[in-house]
Amino acid sequence: DAMVIQNPRYQVTQFGKPVTLSCSQTLNHNVMYWYQQKSSQAPKLLFHYYDKDFNNEADTPDNFQSRRPNTSFCFLDIRSPGLGDAAMYLCATSRDRGLVQETQYFGPGTRLLVL
């Protein structure tokens, strides 16, 4: 089945130690998104890639970076994780963007714990 895959499902890191979360997709979608979801809150969009074009949300901290080496993979890098960065990180994809409707498909998420 075509899907969005996130590994690992749980990630533990130390305060200030860089960490990378990964997302892959078999849908061959052009757009990939990263969301942050803190406990009992709604997902919040961090940034997205349209093909190789990176688009940051205005309020996303500089501590968060992303890479998309090819269509299938996208990485979220947290350069110096703080305790406040502990959250579920969700990856999503959509076929395209624009004026017509485009459903987003979400992965299962990676729960990050910062010690």
Next chain:
Amino acid sequence: DAKTTQPPSMDCAEGRAANLPCNHSTISGNEYVYWYRQIHSQGPQYIIHGLKNNETNEMASLIITEDRKSSTLILPHATLRDTAVYYCIVRVVRGWDFNKFYFGSGTKLNVKP
């Protein structure tokens, strides 16, 4: 930047219809309404979407008011597995802006035996 308002929680008896309301009074003419649900510790799952007509699929029905300022998601026969947080989302479109989903705070639906 959420553009939707939902009640924080609702209860529903198993086997009965669950009607989840959503207000989106500032919705623009080309903005779609999407519904997703999130079962505990999983990624959001797509349910249904619509622009102005009522929609139905195998999971649910979506009723959008004529002025498009509110909508209702209907689960016709709720089961215990439908217990989840349900998000009503307006898909923002500004010219050729991107396919951005801004999630509201969601409704926690509790389906009870």
